[in-house]
Amino acid sequence: IYDWTSGFHPGSMWNLYGLTKNEDWKNKAIQYTELLDTLQYWEGTHDLGFMIGDSYGNALKYWDNDDYKKVMVQAAKSLSARFKPKAGIIQSWESNDRWKCPVIIDNMMNLEMLFEATKISGDSTFYNIAVTHANTTIKNHFRDDYSSYHLLDYDPETGNILKRNTAQGYKDESAWARGQAWGLYGFTVMFRETKETIYLNQANHIADFIINHKNLPEDKVPYWDYDAPVTKETPRDASAAAITASALYELSLYVDGDLKELYLTSANTIIETLSNEPYLAEVGTNEGFLLKHSTGHLPMDSEIDVPLNYADYYFLEALLRQRNMIK
Ligand code: GLY
Numbered sequence: 443i444y445d446w447t448s449g450f451h452p453g454s455m456w457n458l459y460g461l462t463k464n465e466d467w468k469n470k471a472i473q474y475t476e477l478l479d480t481l482q483y484w485e486g487t488h489d490l491g492f493m494i495g496d497s498y499g500n501a502l503k504y505w506d507n508d509d510y511k512k513v514m515v516q517a518a519k520s521l522s523a524r525f526k527p528k529a530g531i532i533q534s535w536e537s538n539d540r541w542k543c544p545v546i547i548d549n550m551m552n553l554e555m556l557f558e559a560t561k562i563s564g565d566s567t568f569y570n571i572a573v574t575h576a577n578t579t580i581k582n583h584f585r586d587d588y589s590s591y592h593l594l595d596y597d598p599e600t601g602n603i604l605k606r607n608t609a610q611g612y613k614d615e616s617a618w619a620r621g622q623a624w625g626l627y628g629f630t631v632m633f634r635e636t637k638e639t640i641y642l643n644q645a646n647h648i649a650d651f652i653i654n655h656k657n658l659p660e661d662k663v664p665y666w667d668y669d670a671p672v673t674k675e676t677p678r679d680a681s682a683a684a685i686t687a688s689a690l691y692e693l694s695l696y697v698d699g700d701l702k703e704l705y706l707t708s709a710n711t712i713i714e715t716l717s718n719e720p721y722l723a724e725v726g727t728n729e730g731f732l733l734k735h736s737t738g739h740l741p742m743d744s745e746i747d748v749p750l751n752y753a754d755y756y757f758l759e760a761l762l763r764q765r766n767m768i769k
């Protein structure tokens with residue numbers, strides 16, 4: 443349960459319950475969600491927003507459960523223990539030989555749980571931490587073209603930036619595909635929760651970077667890094683595509699005219715692509731996963747061109763959002 447991806451399996455079951463309203467999925471979702479119970483106290487990772495937010499938090503969309511609300515608030519407290527007020531960021535990973543206080547763009551995805559915890563508890567501390575982290579990220583994490591670095595190393599006492607690196611991307615100065623998707627999704631949530639235009643603008647700029655990138659294939663499933671040299675062997679990342687589609691459906695709600703049309707068309711193209719060969723697996727293959735062709739951590743030679751549970755999670759979420767919008 444301590445892997446950053448542990449919330450996605452129960453989360454996918456909640457998404458399936460949302461799609462089908464079949465109680466069997468709800469019962470399974472409850473069973474798998476509650477296996478994560480002890481994570482709420484864990485202060486050792488920034489990933490609690492994924493782990494608890496996508497399981498317990500997702501459940502709360504369908505089920506008014508006071509115990510689950512308590513788990514969300516406790517998890518928000520644990521996540522807040524990683525906040526470094528002088529630097530204005532939540533620390534992602536523990537310090538190590540290379541980095542003192544690393545913060546990755548993925549961390550934008552953990553803020554939604556903080557907003558929910560404030561709504562549940564009335565304690566604005568969580569909300570304020572989320573806003574501070576997002577503002578610091580806008581200030582430091584983006585390049586002029588609105589692509590983001592994967593990792594910034596901070597001095598937690600001064601907020602000075604010690605390094606700008608990548609861990610999972612092609613190189614320090616490249617745009618790792620899933621990182622761009624996390625940023626897009628994260629700033630879309632920021633706008634939803636605060637209604638501050640600065641976050642809408644940021645999300646629109648990131649969307650522009652992704653949708654108009656010269657290396658984005660016509661089917662709109664990116665290679666694993668927007669700057670990776672493209673050959674026949676370059677792996678795609680279906681997870682980045684699924685996250686992007688889900689984010690674009692939501693972002694389309696906040697804009698009008700041509701931009702709305704562009705976001706909907708782009709998201710629909712991604713979903714159409716992922717719903718067919720070569721991405722959608724036949725039942726009984728692909729070790730039970732829905733999607734093929736995601737890339738987890740290429741520089742470590744890990745999870746290349748494989749199914750990944752978060753690709754399935756965001757694909758299902760995107761299908762839910764698409765269906766709700768059509769309704
Ligand atoms: N948050 C870790 C990853 O996207 O691989």
